[in-house]
Every structure is written in structure tokens, then in C-alpha cells.
Amino acid sequence: MSQLSLSDGPPDFRFEAVLTVFSRLPGTLIVSFINALLIVLMVGQGSLSANSLAWLICVGIVSVGRGIAAARFRVAADPRSDISFWVRVSVLGAILSGMLWGVGPIFPMTQATSSQWIWAFVIGGSCAGAASLHAAHLPTALGFTIPALLPFALSLLLQGTMQSMAAAAMTFAFLGVTSFTAISFSRDFQRTQLLGATLAARAHELNAANERLKREIGDHKSTSEALYQAQKMEALGSLTGGFAHDFNNILTVIISNLEAILLKSPLHGTRALTTSAIMAAESGADLISRLLAFARKQTLQAQSGDLIRIVEEFRALLLHAVSGDIRIEFDLCPSPAMANIDAAQFQAMLLNLVVNARDALPHGGLIRVTVAVTVLDGDMPGGMDVAPGRFASISVRDDGDGMSPQTIERAFEPFFTTKGEGRGSGLGLAQVYGFARQSGGFARIDSVLGQGTNVTLFIPIVEGEAVVAPAQAVERPAPAARAPLSILLVDDSQAVLSALREGLAEESWTIVSARDALSALDAVGGGGRFDIVITDMDMPGGMGGHALATQLRDDHGLPVLLMSGVPLAADGGAGGFAFIAKPFRKQALVDMVHSVVQRAGR
Structure with a gap:
């Protein structure tokens, strides 16, 4: 497949969107067919009826057809030239697949209530997956979700019972929320593509100017490229941080509602599927935390420490990370290298780099870990707010195949990977980059094809002795009897409010909700008596959660629990207030509420 160069002009957004769909399609199709087989066996109690078998065969045929289309797209010489055809193929495949899932609960299965609940759960999960995986191309995402949900909702509506009509209303509401989410994600994708196109266009203009001035300014081109790269990484970091905050809100809603289903459903199968879905959502939260590391919004417990000693203590684990014909050598400077750093995160980043180097040596080789103290003055990367001075340089070098200049340029970007499908998330080097920047330094890659790769972290040196933070006792809520509480819940997201309100109401608590700070102040000032206020930190308008x-x-003596979709350090600290990061389990929130109320003596 041909690569887009700067001279080709802005990228075709449709091509980038369809490329995202087809690249993710094989794994999606496999999961979809396995789900189809499992649900047929589950509802049919281990046997296949004629209708069930016919439906399953249709699902298989459509999946194979979409898989063939994805394979042909990947091997096409120039898919950009016929992008309208591939758009039609993508949308048509999604519609056919969605229609099959939409008629599934009507055609091959019984009308038993348990069967309908299982279908609702699986179709809902499939639609949520399609909305997130294919949201880059909105017609494909909606082409699946609407045909998948609409027939099921209509069949429930036609049953005429109160329970079925309520379930139909919930299905229609889920269809609206899923469609809105897909639209939002599609807009975010287009903004990202537009940002990349703008940056590429500016870089193209800058390179053209460098060509005209290269006789007068010999090194201007390399400086400009470094500035462009730094600006791109900063822009991606800002975009990633905002995305992570919004997505953590979505995960909060998902986990809360899944916990409610787990609590209320008597069906063993549904409970097992719900537990699996909760674990998947928490895996998504872990993925977001890794994105926040790239965006420099993770919480670091930095303290002064000797990097030489930290590496020495970690040497045994690094040696166990490789095997076979791969050797690790250490070259550590004899003098201490003091830095303000989160030792645990630093060791995780170092292990990440060693594992990457190991993967670059499939036939064996040498990995060299070097820690040295160096003075940087004129070798600072352009566009970064890093002052010249003494730095600890921590490098991991391998003698593998190396990287091309194009790969080096994108190596620190999140989700960019040269490994095969399923072998890497593309977040390893992005985390390393974010950790180095958040620690006050920067990271650099030096590589030549055929000569290996060297990844170096530069961390500012500080003067002083290593300190060890004293162990802090974990505060646990007292086991005394807990009286019902009156809670004011504040969040600008109605979905988050609804999910948390339902969960907390199960504790027999009185819950009053507000969408912004002014409404919360009116609720308190209007005579409402509350034991605690739970408020989001990141709310639009003139007053945020911390100010509220x-x-x-100060005015009412109320205890307050702050929550946010980004870590505490990124919010500038909680200012003496208790804090819980989204997403969280309901029990964690309940325990935190009791702890805050108990400390306040209420």
C-alpha cells in the first residue's frame, strides 16, 4: 500500500476512517461469530434447531464475506483511488451483520424472558463495541447499531406487556446513546485527522522554506523538524488527555450499570457475562491510565533517589526478562545520579524498554543498559520546555534491525506499533515519552536500519541525598453500624449522575443530584440538609468542583468528596479534600463516603 507523503496534500478523511474499520475487522468478526455460536448454544440449551443453525450459517457467511473484503482492501495496490467503492463495501457489510443480529432474537430463538435478557445483553455489547471500534467511520458504526437494535426493540414493543414495553424503551434509549457516542467519537477522529493534516501542511511549508534558505542556514531544517515533532507530540498529548477524561466518565457509567445488573439478575449466565464485561471495562480503564501516562497526566510519587541504585536493585528482574541467546550488559557510572523521580514508574519504564529491545532480537543478540551523567546545552530538543543543565541519561540499546526515519518519527505516538497484530498495544514507548516529560526531561530515539536502536531518557539531575518516604497506614472505615446518609451528588454528565444515583440509592441513602456548581449551591442554600457532597472536579461554567x-x-461546614476522570496530580491536587478517581467500583465509593463522613464527625 502506498504511503502518503507531505507533497500529496491533506489526507482523505474517508480513507483514514475506512482504513481504521478494515484494520480492526478480522478480530471483530472472530469475536462476533464466537458470540453467535455461544448464544445459540446457550439459548438452545446445548442443541441447535434448524432455524438456529440457519441463522448461525448466515452469520458465518456474512463474516467470511466481510473478512475477504478486509483482506482485499489490505492488498489493494491503491485503495485511495476507489475509496467510494470501499466505503460502500464497509457500510453494506455492517448493515448485513447488524440485520442478522437484529432478527436473531426474533427468528431462531424462543420468546422466553431469560432468552430475551441474554440477547439484549449480547446485542447491546456488540453495538457498544461497534460504536467504539468503527466510530472513525460513522456510516459503518450506525449501519450496524441501528439494524441490530431496532428490530429487537420493535419485537419487545409488540409483545404488549408492561415489562416488554419498558425493555423496548430502554433499548430505544440505548440506541440513542450509542448513536450519540458514535457521532461524538467520529467527530473526535475527524478533529484528530484535521490536526494531523494541519501539522503536516505546516511542516511541508516549513521544509519548503528551508530548501530556499539552506545555503544561509545549514542546520535550520533539522531544528524545524524537531520543533514540528515536539509540537505534534504536545498536541497529541492534549488531545489524549481530554479523550481519557471523557472516556473514564463513560467507563464509570458502564461499570456502575453492569454492577447493578450483576446485583439484580438471578440468571447465572447473565451474571457470568456481566462479570466478564466488568473485567473488560476495568481493562479499558487500565488502557486509559496508560494513555494518561503519555499525556503526562498520571500521578507520580516523585522523590529524590539515586538512579544508579534503583537500576542496580532492578538488575535481577531485567535479567529474567530475556532468555535464550539474548544477553544484557550494564554500564553504570560510578558516581550517584540523583533525580526527583517515581522509582516504581521508572523501573516499569526501564523494563518496558528492555522488553522492546528483546522483541527486536528474535534470533538473539546484545542489550546494553547504560546510565551516565551528562551536560546538555545546545543538544536540547526544539519546542520543549526543558532547561539546559546536568542530566542523567538512561539508555537501552539493542543490535537488532533498527528503525527507519519514518518509524522513528512516529515511534512515541500512542497506538503506533510495528509489531504484528496482537503482539503489542503501541503504548509502550508512548508511556516512556510521557514519563520522561512529566519527570522534567525528555526521551530520544537513535536508530539506523541494520545497526540497532538506542532509546534514551534524559532526567534532570538534582543535588541531595536519597530519601525514602515513610510508610503510611491505610485508613479503613470503622466497622460500626452505618446510618442512612443524605448526599448531594454533582456532575455535569447526566449519564454519570444517573448511574451513581442508582448505585448509591441501593444503600438506602437519600440522593439529590445537581448538574453544575450553581445548582448545588442553590440546593444547599435552599435548606437542604446533607451529610456529604460528592462533586466532579472538571465541570464547565464559572465554578469547578474544587471551588465548589x-x-x-467554608460557608456551610459540609464534608466534600472530589472525583475526576483524570488523576489527582493532573487536577492540581485536591486541596485537602478527599478524592476518588473515575472509574471506580460502587463499593469503593461507598467506603470512601463513609470514611469522609466519619472523619467529619457527622
């Missing part, structure tokens, strides 16, 4: 908490504490 301060006013409620």
Missing part, C-alpha cells in the same frame, strides 16, 4: 468544595466547606 471550598465554598461549601
